[in-house]
Structure formats: structure tokens, C-alpha cells
Amino acid sequence: MIDKQSPIPIYYQLEQYMKEKIEKGEWQPGEMIPSERELAEMYDISRMTVRQAVNNLANDGYLIRRRGKGTFVAAKKIEQPLKGLTSFSEDMRARGMEPGTIVLSFETVPASQKLAEKLGVTEGDDLYEVRRLRLADGLPMALETLYIPVHLVPGLTHDVVSGSVYEFIEKEKGLIIGSAVQTLEASVARKVEAEHLKMKEGAPVLLLERRTCLVDGRPLEVVKSVYRGDRYKFMIEMKRGGS
Amino acid sequence: MIDKQSPIPIYYQLEQYMKEKIEKGEWQPGEMIPSERELAEMYDISRMTVRQAVNNLANDGYLIRRRGKGTFVAAKKIEQPLKGLTSFSEDMRARGMEPGTIVLSFETVPASQKLAEKLGVTEGDDLYEVRRLRLADGLPMALETLYIPVHLVPGLTHDVVSGSVYEFIEKEKGLIIGSAVQTLEASVARKVEAEHLKMKEGAPVLLLERRTCLVDGRPLEVVKSVYRGDRYKFMIEMKRGGS
DNA sequence: TGTTTTAATTGGTATAGACAACTAGAATAT
DNA sequence: ATATTCTAGTTGTCTATACCAATTAAAACA
Numbered sequence: 001m002i003d004k005q006s007p008i009p010i011y012y013q014l015e016q017y018m019k020e021k022i023e024k025g026e027w028q029p030g031e032m033i034p035s036e037r038e039l040a041e042m043y044d045i046s047r048m049t050v051r052q053a054v055n056n057l058a059n060d061g062y063l064i065r066r067r068g069k070g071t072f073v074a075a076k077k078i079e080q081p082l083k084g085l086t087s088f089s090e091d092m093r094a095r096g097m098e099p100g101t102i103v104l105s106f107e108t109v110p111a112s113q114k115l116a117e118k119l120g121v122t123e124g125d126d127l128y129e130v131r132r133l134r135l136a137d138g139l140p141m142a143l144e145t146l147y148i149p150v151h152l153v154p155g156l157t158h159d160v161v162s163g164s165v166y167e168f169i170e171k172e173k174g175l176i177i178g179s180a181v182q183t184l185e186a187s188v189a190r191k192v193e194a195e196h197l198k199m200k201e202g203a204p205v206l207l208l209e210r211r212t213c214l215v216d217g218r219p220l221e222v223v224k225s226v227y228r229g230d231r232y233k234f235m236i237e238m239k240r241g242g243s
Numbered sequence: 244m245i246d247k248q249s250p251i252p253i254y255y256q257l258e259q260y261m262k263e264k265i266e267k268g269e270w271q272p273g274e275m276i277p278s279e280r281e282l283a284e285m286y287d288i289s290r291m292t293v294r295q296a297v298n299n300l301a302n303d304g305y306l307i308r309r310r311g312k313g314t315f316v317a318a319k320k321i322e323q324p325l326k327g328l329t330s331f332s333e334d335m336r337a338r339g340m341e342p343g344t345i346v347l348s349f350e351t352v353p354a355s356q357k358l359a360e361k362l363g364v365t366e367g368d369d370l371y372e373v374r375r376l377r378l379a380d381g382l383p384m385a386l387e388t389l390y391i392p393v394h395l396v397p398g399l400t401h402d403v404v405s406g407s408v409y410e411f412i413e414k415e416k417g418l419i420i421g422s423a424v425q426t427l428e429a430s431v432a433r434k435v436e437a438e439h440l441k442m443k444e445g446a447p448v449l450l451l452e453r454r455t456c457l458v459d460g461r462p463l464e465v466v467k468s469v470y471r472g473d474r475y476k477f478m479i480e481m482k483r484g485g486s
Numbered sequence: 487t488g489t490t491t492t493a494a495t496t497g498g499t500a501t502a503g504a505c506a507a508c509t510a511g512a513a514t515a516t
Numbered sequence: 517a518t519a520t521t522c523t524a525g526t527t528g529t530c531t532a533t534a535c536c537a538a539t540t541a542a543a544a545c546a
Contacts, residue, residue, distance in 0.1 A: 010499080011500085036526080036527070037526085045500080047503095048501070048502085049499080051527090065527065065528090066509090067507065067509085067526070068507070068508030068509040068526050069509060069510085069527080070525090070526060071526090181478065182479050183476045183478045184476065184477040184479075185475065186429040186430065186448055186449040186450075186472035188431070204430045204431050204448075205429055206428065207429075229428060229429030234426065236425050236479060252530090253529080254530085278495075279496080279497070280497095289531045289532065290532090291530070291532085292530060295529085295530090308496095308498090309496080309538090310498065311497065311537075312538080312540085313539095487546100488545100489545080490543100490544080490546085491542105492541100492544080493540100493541090494542095495538100496537100496538080496539070497536105497538080498538095499535085500536095501534080501535105502531105502532095503530105505530085505531105506527105506528075507527085507528070507529095508525100509526075511522105512521100512522080512523075512524095515518100515519085515520070515521085516518080516519075516520085
């Protein structure tokens with residue numbers, strides 16, 4: 001299986017070999033793969049070499065590593081490699097600004113009829129409701145309200161929501177985000193929004209609503225954001241492909 | 244700079260330190276950073292630890308490694324491609340409404356400095372300027388101003404612009420549209436816009452600017468649109484792919 | 487003067503080993 | 517029964533070393 005004399009690097013041979021196992025379904029999504037030490041012994045190579053192979057596959061989204069538990073096969077990928085899912089923090093940093101967050105509230109609420117429909121739960125089910133003020137270079141940029149079904153991400157804490165929720169969901173929970181539908185519309189700031197965003201009532205704002213789903217299709221969250229119209233421009237790049 | 248006693252991993256400390264240098268511009272794009280061996284000696288850490296930091300930044304697109312040459316600061320990131328190139332007509336039909344067009348003006352104007360830059364022509368070059376009121380089910384939806392270099396699409400007529408310009412460009416001229424960059428921002432209607440769109444001055448509007456390029460990369464057109472904030476919602480769908 | 491060789495420097499691959507942080511279950515004490 | 521502690525197994529971090537492969541520039545040579 002592994003040819004040490006080959007000019008092809010060992011880590012790369014192992015990487016391809018494991019990738020094949022995943023793509024052929026020999027290793028099923030969610031299944032734990034042999035531990036690093038096992039793999040190292042199995043092929044009589046160094047554990048660090050194994051790590052290089054595993055790390056590459058983890059970076060590519062094929063595997064998910066969990067300290068103390070093991071390494072697991074990730075859920076299947078979606079065919080079309082279309083990126084563009086960015087968090088507020090990434091977005092701001094890409095614009096050359098330093099992102100910040102102030103958590104305004106964090107509680108559990110019963111799902112309204114509308115939210116239940118969007119999140120694929122039954123009315124009255126528990127949802128986390130997080131309201132955050134997002135800052136850019138210390139100045140208010142957006143007011144954000146986020147809803148996540150409790151049963152999907154149990155253990156969400158005030159600490160977590162003051163940082164990156166996506167990171168928590170992906171790294172700690174091992175859930176993989178697959179797609180999102182986003183709508184943008186223009187509106188004017190209402191009183192509460194104006195107060196938080198430090199702008200005049202009636203000033204233009206950009207309303208953004210995003211519904212994020214996991215790779216298996218289950219809705220994960222609904223985020224409603226109010227961006228300052230004078231400070232925020234939404235940009236997208238489109239390329240014509242097939243279909 | 245590096246605190247070996249800190250619970251924060253050394254590679255991570257180094258990673259953040261280097262990232263900061265890049266983001267602050269202390270290390271300029273294209274510049275070569277110290278070699279791995281130099282960094283290792285500089286901070287009295289192992290070269291493998293340096294490699295972990297450098298690799299992470301390289302994977303994130305901050306650095307570019309070149310065997311035998313060195314490691315260099317990457318140019319700034321490019322936006323990710325998204326699908327969704329649609330014309331106003333397609334967009335409206337997809338929403339179940341009948342599109343319509345009223346041509347307000349159609350003339351040839353010299354390129355301003357800003358437009359010339361966006362369209363890759365020299366200041367003063369001839370541009371078509373088309374102003375159209377776009378209707379949905381007979382009601383005003385958007386006010387649109389469109390600029391196209393004359394030399395790219397000679398023979399554009401009033402008749403053509405009262406229909407689909409894209410269709411003319413693709414079918415009659417044989418030019419193929421490849422990509423577009425679009426920005427959206429919230430604003431309020433000014434007097435003339437309010438009059439055409441039949442809304443009150445100061446009502447919310449969505450400003451949309453799109454620059455379209457041909458497959459060979461030449462800029463084709465710049466469109467600036469003002470959409471009624473109460474009637475129009477912009478929607479995009481994003482999917483995450485791998486690698 | 488032009489060409490080839492050599493040496494030095496760079497990142498790339500690989501090893502062996504050590505300890506830390508974390509997890510889950512087993513063993514133990516209360 | 518119920519906590520508590522222990523233990524084995526996992527990934528994470530880090531070191532020190534060695535050699536390979538690509539590149540470049542200086543040195544040697546024709």
C-alpha cells in the first residue's frame with residue numbers, strides 16, 4: 001500500500017489512500033478512522049508523517065479531528081465548489097477592519113410559527129435567541145439577532161456567543177455547514193435600532209436575513225441583521241458556470 | 244515576543260505575530276519573510292514549530308511558499324465566486340412578475356474619470372448611456388442607468404435598449420459574459436428617483452451597482468440601479484464546496 | 487568571454503520521542 | 517446507589533535531527 005522507495009511522498013500516498021476509502025464509502029461519514037498511532041504502526045511510518053496526511057484531509061474537509069476522541073469521516077460534500085459563506089468577522093477583516101462583538105442578550109425562547117417553519121421545528125420548540133451588536137473598528141456596524149434550535153447545538157453558552165458561533169458549531173460540535181440562503185433589502189432604522197447603531201431614526205439601513213443549513217439539509221440557524229446603510233456595502237462576485 | 248511558558252501554543256503565537264505584521268503592512272505583499280531556520284533561531288524554537296505557523300498562514304492565503312527561494316507575503320485576497328448572474332427580466336419572471344421597460348434616455352457621452360477606470364477605457368472615450376425605468380407587472384420597480392463602451396458594442400440602438408441588451412450582446416454580437424461584481428447598499432430616494440419610482444422622497448431604496456465583464460476579462464458595462472425598497476428583496480443562495 | 491561546476495540557502499519530507507490536554511469508561515471509595 | 521479517582525487511549529504541541537529537492541550565485545573552467 002505504502003511504497004517507501006517511491007519518489008511520491010509517503011504522507012501523500014497515505015492521504016490519497018484514505019481519501020479513496022472515504023470516497024468509495026469504505027469509510028462511512030461519522031465513522032472513526034484508526035488512530036494516528038495505529039496508522040503509523042500499520043504502515044511502519046512515523047506518527048508525524050501520518051499527521052501530515054490526516055491534517056491535509058482535515059483541512060480539505062474530509063476528516064474531522066477531535067482531541068481525546070479520535071478522527072472521524074466528515075459528512076459528504078456538495079458537488080459544486082461555490083464558496084462565499086463568510087462570517088461577520090471574516091467579512092470585516094476582509095474589508096480591513098477589526099471586528100468586535102457585544103452580546104446584548106442570550107436566552108432560550110419558544111419558536112414562533114414563522115421561525116418554526118424556517119428552522120424545520122415545531123412551534124413552541126426551544127430556540128436560542130442571541131442578540132448581538134457587531135462592531136467594526138470599535139464602531140457599531142450591525143445589530144444581529146440569531147436563532148438556533150437548542151436540540152441541534154446543546155451547550156451553547158454566553159461565552160461562546162461572544163465569539164464565533166460558527167467555529168463552535170463546526171469545531172466543537174462537528175456539524176458541517178452546507179448552504180445558506182440570504183436576502184437583502186433596504187429599510188429605515190427604527191428607534192431601538194437607531195439607538196444601538198448610533199444613527200438617526202429613519203436613516204437608511206440594510207436588512208439582511210440568512211438561513212443556514214447543514215450539509216444534510218437540516219436548517220441550523222436564522223440570522224436577521226440590520227446594517228448601517230452609510231457604513232456597509234454588500235458585495236458579491238458572480239461567475240457564470242454551467243447549469 | 245514569544246512566551247514559551249504561556250499556555251498558548253508557540254506556533255500559534257508566532258502565527259498571530261506574523262499575521263499582524265502582514266495586516267499592518269509591516270511585511271508588504273511580495274516581500275520575502277525570514278527563512279524558517281532564521282525564524283527558528285530568532286525565537287529559539289524548533290524549525291518544525293516554525294513550519295506549523297508558516298503552513299497555517301500559507302493555507303489561509305497569507306503566505307506563499309517557494310521551495311529553494313523562500314516564503315513570500317501573498318497579494319491581498321480575491322473574493323470568492325458565486326453563481327447567480329441574472330438579468331432584470333429573468334429576475335422578475337423568476338419572482339412571478341411580468342417585466343417591462345421604459346427607456347428614459349439613450350445617448351452617447353464621454354467617459355468620466357471614474358467610469359473610464361471601471362470600464363478600462365481612457366477618459367473621454369465614447370460610452371452609451373441608457374437610462375431606463377424597469378417595471379414589474381406594470382408598476383415601477385427600479386431606475387437603471389447603464390454605461391457601455393461604444394467600441395465594444397457598436398450599433399446599439401434605441402430599439403435594442405427597449406428590450407434585452409444582454410440578449411443583443413450575446414446573440415447578435417457573439418460576446419460572452421463571464422463574470423460580474425455587484426455591490427448593494429441601502430439609501431433613501433432622492434427627488435428625481437422618487438418621482439420616477441412613484442414613491443416619497445426619503446423612502447428606503449436599494450442601490451445596486453454591477454460591473455459586468457466578458458469571459459476574456461474585458462469590462463463590458465457598469466449598471467447603477469435604484470430599487471424600490473418596499474418592493475424588492477435581493478436574494479442569493481450560497482453553497483459550500485470542498486477544497 | 488561564455489560555460490560548467492560547486493557551494494550555500496531555501497523549503498519539503500521523514501523520523502523518534504516526549505509531554506500536555508482531553509475523553510470515556512473502569513475501578514474505587516463514600 | 518453515588519460520587520470520586522484512576523487509567524488507558526486519543527489528538528495536540530514541541531523538540532532535535534537528518535536528508536532530499538529546488539534555486540541561486542559565486543567560483544572554476546574552457
